[in-house]
Amino acid sequence: MVIFYMIYAFIVLVIFNLLTNNFCIKMQMDKKKQAKNFRVINIIMVTLLVSSYLRVMNVTV
Numbered sequence: 001m002v003i004f005y006m007i008y009a010f011i012v013l014v015i016f017n018l019l020t021n022n023f024c025i026k027m028q029m030d031k032k033k034q035a036k037n038f039r040v041i042n043i044i045m046v047t048l049l050v051s052s053y054l055r056v057m058n059v060t061v
């Protein structure tokens with residue numbers, strides 16, 4: 001279960017980073033603002049993935 005979820009989390013993070021990159025290109029953001037944007041979105045996504053993993057593990061126990 002852990003390996004499957006790690007693969008799933010990696011795929012989700014890659015997809016969201018691609019979407020964020022396309023958003024930054026479309027909005028023509030400067031590099032400093034892009035870095036801040038990526039940092040915030042990645043922190044939020046990791047938090048959501050960890051909380052969903054804990055919820056799934058709590059249900060399976």
